[in-house]
Amino acid sequence: MADIIVRPARPEDKAAWRDMRAALYGEDPSLLTDVEGYFAGDPMIAAAFIAQDGSHVGFVELSLRNYAEGCVSSPVPYVEGLYVAQGARRRNVGRLLIAAAEDWARTNGFTEMASDTQIENEASLGAHQAYGFSEVERIACLRKRLD
Template sequence: MMADIVVREMRPEDKAVWRDMRAALYGEDPSLLGEVEGYFAGDPMIARAFIAEDGGPIGFVELSLRNYAEGCDSSPVPYVEGLYVAESARRRNVGRLLMTAAENWARANGFAEMASDTQIENEVSLGAHHAYGFTEVERIACLRKALD
């Protein structure tokens, strides 16, 4: 039931559960997990983060401010860097509630658009983005070459 779900801004006491959810989304990369500490220390890497709770943490969304985002006309642009919903809470509109909190924050701070990305093959994420009102603007292939 959506009425029991609370979405609010991250607080310092959320550090441990936020780290755990980030690890579930990104893996145990220490640099990614260190960004949680930076958020509360004023590091601008993550501009705003929200947590969803239903008797316990069930998801989060993180926004950065990017100078450029594909398909956007403004700068800076609030960018969805991470959106996670615990498997047990999926299909309950938790992602939509988190995205709404992010959009409300962006509007309240004078932004006219938001951006995000996902892997081309991630049909679930693409479908969710479309359901949240995002429009696909570009597809790219990212390439790498090791230099000896």
């Protein structure tokens, strides 16, 4: 197995990053727009890191949120997306991506980070806890359509 390299996202990663986003979020036309926006300076994604082992095997994206549950500072670097390709799981790729995100946050003067996952996603919850995150709250999000 090749060594995992984690580095900031670069313009030549656009297609692979978009494909990984599609694997995580599903097909959506905004997936490539968000990636393009990142390289154009759109602040929606504050930082992005890519993991490679010869091919693209994962990414992490951070935004800056004014508020995050359980956090005392503002703004807070927030893990908006974390993805590891199926064949690269259990190889510390997620841990390396989170470490890169933490390094970026510390370098930029932040003292905490936040993230979320669906309540029923035990694998993601376990991974977050293994990365050092602590669960601070559980919520049910509700919606009402107004016609």
